[in-house]
Amino acid sequence: MPEISILTPDGKTLTHELQGERVGLGRAPTNELCYPDDSGLSRQHLSFERDGQEWSLVDPGSKNGTTLNGERITSARKLKAGDRIHAGHLTIVYGQAARPFNETVVFIDTREEKSTVSRSLADVLGPAQVAANRAAAISADRISALIKAGNELAEQHDLDKLFDTILTLSIDAVQAERGVLLAYEGESLDVKASSGGNFRISQGVRERVLRDGQSLLINDVLSDEAFRGMQSLVQQQVRMFMAVPLQTTDKIIGLIYVDSPTLVRDFTEEDLNLLTVMSNIAAVRIEHARLAVVEQAEKILAKDLEQAAVIQRGLLPSRAPIVPGLDLAGYNMPCRTVGGDYYDFIEYSDGKLGVALGDVSGKAMPAALLMTSLQARLRVLAEDQTDVAELMMRLNRHTTVNTPSNRFITLFYMVLDPSSGELVYSNAGHNPPYIARASGELEELRDGGLILGLFGQARYQSCAAKLHAGDLVVIFSDGVTEAQNAANDEFGEARLEAVIKANLDRNAAEIVHAITDAVTEFAAGAPSADDLTLVVVRRTGPPSRLSAAG
Numbered sequence: 001m002p003e004i005s006i007l008t009p010d011g012k013t014l015t016h017e018l019q020g021e022r023v024g025l026g027r028a029p030t031n032e033l034c035y036p037d038d039s040g041l042s043r044q045h046l047s048f049e050r051d052g053q054e055w056s057l058v059d060p061g062s063k064n065g066t067t068l069n070g071e072r073i074t075s076a077r078k079l080k081a082g083d084r085i086h087a088g089h090l091t092i093v094y095g096q097a098a099r100p101f102n103e104t105v106v107f108i109d110t111r112e113e114k115s116t117v118s119r120s121l122a123d124v125l126g127p128a129q130v131a132a133n134r135a136a137a138i139s140a141d142r143i144s145a146l147i148k149a150g151n152e153l154a155e156q157h158d159l160d161k162l163f164d165t166i167l168t169l170s171i172d173a174v175q176a177e178r179g180v181l182l183a184y185e186g187e188s189l190d191v192k193a194s195s196g197g198n199f200r201i202s203q204g205v206r207e208r209v210l211r212d213g214q215s216l217l218i219n220d221v222l223s224d225e226a227f228r229g230m231q232s233l234v235q236q237q238v239r240m241f242m243a244v245p246l247q248t249t250d251k252i253i254g255l256i257y258v259d260s261p262t263l264v265r266d267f268t269e270e271d272l273n274l275l276t277v278m279s280n281i282a283a284v285r286i287e288h289a290r291l292a293v294v295e296q297a298e299k300i301l302a303k304d305l306e307q308a309a310v311i312q313r314g315l316l317p318s319r320a321p322i323v324p325g326l327d328l329a330g331y332n333m334p335c336r337t338v339g340g341d342y343y344d345f346i347e348y349s350d351g352k353l354g355v356a357l358g359d360v361s362g363k364a365m366p367a368a369l370l371m372t373s374l375q376a377r378l379r380v381l382a383e384d385q386t387d388v389a390e391l392m393m394r395l396n397r398h399t400t401v402n403t404p405s406n407r408f409i410t411l412f413y414m415v416l417d418p419s420s421g422e423l424v425y426s427n428a429g430h431n432p433p434y435i436a437r438a439s440g441e442l443e444e445l446r447d448g449g450l451i452l453g454l455f456g457q458a459r460y461q462s463c464a465a466k467l468h469a470g471d472l473v474v475i476f477s478d479g480v481t482e483a484q485n486a487a488n489d490e491f492g493e494a495r496l497e498a499v500i501k502a503n504l505d506r507n508a509a510e511i512v513h514a515i516t517d518a519v520t521e522f523a524a525g526a527p528s529a530d531d532l533t534l535v536v537v538r539r540t541g542p543p544s545r546l547s548a549a550g
Contacts, residue, residue: 002055002081004048006033007091012188018055023048025087026062040064040088048079055079055094064088159289163192166282167256171195173278174242174271176258183246183254183286192254201257205243209255215244215276217267240267244275246283253283320508321345323353325418327472327538329508331516333479334531341477341531342371346382351418354382357475357535358411359430373402374409388413388426389462392449396428400456409452412445412475421467421539426460428452431478436500438470445473472508472538474500476515479532483519486526491519508536 006014016023016033025033026045035041042062049056056076059066067086068077081095167181178196182189189210208214218241241259245252256279260267320328330343340360347353356378360370377398378391385391392413399409412433414425427448435443449460467473476496483491495518503514512534519532 002079002095004095005093007093008035008089018048018050021050025090035088035090038088038090041090045087046085049076051078057083057085057094062087159286159293160192162286162289166286167193167195170256170275170278170282171258174258174267174275176242176267177260179256179258181246181254181256189254199257199259201243205257206255209243209245210252213245213247213252215242215272215279217242217269217272242267242272242275244272244279246279246286248280248283248287253286256282316343317345321347321353323347323351323418325540325542326353326416327508327540328353329512329534329536331512331534332531333516333528333533340371341479341533342375343475343533343535344375344378346379348386348415352386352415353418353537354413354415355473355475355535355537356411356413357430357477357533358409359477359479359531359533361406361408370403370407370409374399374411378411378413386415387462388415388424389460392426392428392452392460393458396450396452396458396460397456399453403453408454411452414473414475416467416473416537416539418539419542421469421471421542423465423467423473424462425465426462428460431476431481433473433475434497434500435465435467436472436474436504438468438504440501440504442497442500467539469539469541472504472511472536474511474515475535475537477531477533479528479530480515480519480534482530483523483528483532484526485523491522495522508538511536 001017001019003015003017006016008014023033024031024044024047025035025041026043027036027038027041028034028043029036031044042064044060045062046066047058047060049058056078057066057068057073058076059073064087065072067073069084079094083094085092085094163181163183167179170176170181171179178199180194180196180199181192183192184190205216208216241257243255243257246254246256256275258275316332317330320330328345330345332341332343334341341358342360343355343357345353345355358371358374360374374395377395381391381394385394392411395411403409409428410430411428412425412430413427414423416423425445427445429448429451432444432446432448435445437443443465445463445465447461447463450458474496481491481493481496496515499515499518500511503511506514515534516532
């Protein structure tokens with residue numbers, strides 16, 4: 001029978017033997033060759049149709065068409081060896097010469113197999129009494145094989161070595177001549193170990209093993225009507241084979257296939273039972289090994305994140321600077337090991353103080369990396385730029401060019417003169433901070449512009465305010481006001497305002513603690529969905545001449 005080789009976009013090649021009178025290809029599940037995820041295919045895209053000893057290619061009117069050797073077809077076309085067909089995202093080569101020379105396993109169509117013997121794992125491991133009777137009947141060499149398998153699989157193997165070990169144990173246990181082990185990697189069924197090559201496994205066998213969990217034994221291919229006419233098996237001199245699922249208690253993760261081209265001895269039901277039990281043990285061991293790989297990767301990631309967290313904490317202020325005339329405090333708590341919130345204090349040579357608080361979109365490592373870049377860039381710009389609007393525009397241009405389009409940054413930056421209490425600020429889409437007057441009144445600094453990184457030519461304004469002795473500024477990230485409790489209620493601005501008013505007579509650090517304690521109590525153990533960052537700046541009064549001179 002002629003074959004076709006189908007090259008998929010991920011670089012894999014499937015060889016399919018054309019049988020029957022018609023083989024359809026398309027997205028619909030009724031096709032013999034079904035590719036539901038190929039958006040370039042129609043539901044019934046094309047078909048291969050037998051015409052005597054020849055095959056024709058037919059396109060019934062697909063939306064995107066079919067090309068044969070570069071030419072779009074409009075009617076049935078006879079096929080010859082080496083013809084190249086393009087349909088959707090598939091490349092198809094027709095004829096025996098198209099089959100990849102080093103193909104390990106090819107799945108082919110057959111009629112329904114009339115297997116000599118079939119078993120399920122439940123049959124083999126069934127009721128205790130039945131299992132006991134079977135165990136009593138198992139010969140000594142089979143018991144030895146199970147003991148050997150148990151000992152071998154109990155040892156520590158890396159995953160690739162484990163697949164080879166399982167296949168070797170399987171072949172030896174039933175005295176087969178060749179074998180192949182296939183296991184799922186996501187949606188793909190991949191060859192993990194093989195002894196021999198060019199295995200021809202029918203799609204019916206594959207379906208019964210992988211879908212139905214059946215262990216199959218064909219003891220004489222030539223005497224089974226389903227295989228008698230299959231020249232590929234006959235040419236390989238395959239006389240008998242077994243195929244069993246790699247099955248845990250809740251899923252099938254692959255299959256083991258063994259065969260013998262020569263009749264050294266017949267496979268028996270005992271062989272099938274033994275191979276079924278061994279494959280069950282092997283499947284459990286594979287799953288444990290895979291879990292170990294995942295756990296190790298998670299441990300490495302956790303260690304990397306811990307190191308990143310140490311680095312990030314080192315970039316944030318370890319303590320607030322001592323600035324005459326000011327009382328300062330800052331706080332940052334990422335919702336994960338590392339986060340995207342940021343705050344900083346920048347001391348100018350003329351005694352003024354810059355205060356920044358930003359929030360990078362996203363969480364964890366990507367946000368933390370952008371936060372680090374933001375901090376470095378802001379400090380460089382702040383060295384020679386006290387015009388907060390110009391600083392924000394330059395920072396925005398840099399962010400727009402160097403930040404992915406799906407990432408953005410909100411930032412509040414202010415410069416405060418402790419001597420006069422004059423405050424200038426610019427806001428790029430950040431939560432409006434509060435000025436809490438010593439009298440108890442609250443004001444929001446609502447003037448602002450666009451978030452950073454959205455539009456490179458955005459303009460920002462410089463706004464002004466004044467702090468009198470006893471007044472304070474509270475700058476915060478949305479992790480404060482958007483913190484949620486178990487009922488999905490948000491902490492909100494009203495609660496934050498109430499906490500600020502209730503603690504006006506306390507110092508900056510105590511106010512920070514009061515706010516974070518209130519948020520924690522409100523959340524009542526609900527997992528935090530965002531980083532939480534706070535800065536409190538209180539003007540205690542103009543610095544004394546002595547402290548200013550010092």
